[in-house]
Amino acid sequence: MGDEGKIDPSSPFYLGSGNQLGNLITHVILKGDNYLSWSRAITLSLKSKRKFGFVDGTISKPTEKKKMLDWDTVNSMLVSWILRAIEPKLAASIPFFDEAKRPWDYLEKRYCEASGPRLQQLRASIINCKQLQNMSVEDYYNQLMGFFDDLVRLKPPHGCDCGNCSCNVAAKYELDRDEEKLHQFLVNIDDAKYAVVQTNLLSQQPPATLDRAYQALLQEERSRNIAQTKSHEDKAEAHVFALPDRGKQFFVQRDKLRLFCSHCK
Structure with a gap:
């Protein structure tokens, strides 16, 4: 925290102007059978935002009243992001949680079972x-x-x-x-x-x-790929060089038809 109560951008509690409730933080949507690929995508996205500590429990709940407000704000945002990345019908079946770690653990237990x-x-x-x-x-x-x-x-x-x-x-x-x-x-x-x-x-x-x-x-x-591309280019070049002879023959025949004798007409 800064001297004036502002949160340092490097802090996991920091939420920039681009972090909104309706954000979709990954294009991988949880449908049930793709949990493992979905959880990897969510993990990478939250780590890039320095927020995964809230999900795996390494950032513990603070006791100070001032920091508690920041904690609740970030957790509400994270819960929103997680639910946003779940298929709507599936999301409707998930119980309400106000801490990001709880829906994360719930989904892991529900879908990541090593049967x-x-x-x-x-x-x-x-x-x-x-x-x-x-x-x-x-x-x-x-x-x-x-x-x-x-x-x-x-x-x-x-x-x-x-x-x-x-x-x-x-x-x-x-x-x-x-x-x-x-x-x-x-x-x-x-x-x-x-x-x-x-x-x-x-x-x-x-x-x-x-x-x-x-x-x-x-x-x-x-x-x-380079050899294949070069082969195609060589064939195209050979085809282009073959065209002028046919064109020349055409123009020569055309020019002959336009000639006439100025004496006998």
Whole structure:
């Protein structure tokens, strides 16, 4: 807080002129079955506004009367934003909450349940995720990583519970998960276009990282697009150069018809 009661723009309690009750903070609308992608979009949006602490509980409720007013104002705004990003029929079924953390927790409990069928569905989606003929490397990568992110969200990796472990099991688990992502990404890439790059990456020792493989395939995609564009331009240029001969023949024939003898007419 400033000396005159004004809130610093860097404070999570700050609400600028662009923050209104009717704002739509994400174009991803919650319909029920898309909760995981919706919650990611909401999280990113609120973090960019420095407001996610109200939702996850890290910004606790103040005890000072003056700060309590700011707290209530921000929470009312956040509740409005969350409800605005939910399909109207679905939003009507949600109980009234005056704190942003409560509807957030309610929706997570309602839709983010790690049931057996849901986990099996996600694993099947990962296995069956392939780069289609007209799909870019970036779109394929984003789709596959989205499935992996959803799986981690529903079934977080195990770590050390005792706090005394010195073998760093969490880091080892993360390496295994990254290797799994790499192989799944490369196995279902378009063989017709990227077979050579795919083979090279899979045979590298030590194994390539997921980021390295992604960048290598992006580079190959750009090279192929440039070569394809150049081929089209060469064909178009050859077609243009072929036109003048036909045009010249036409104009020559036309000029001959206009000639006549000035003596015999």
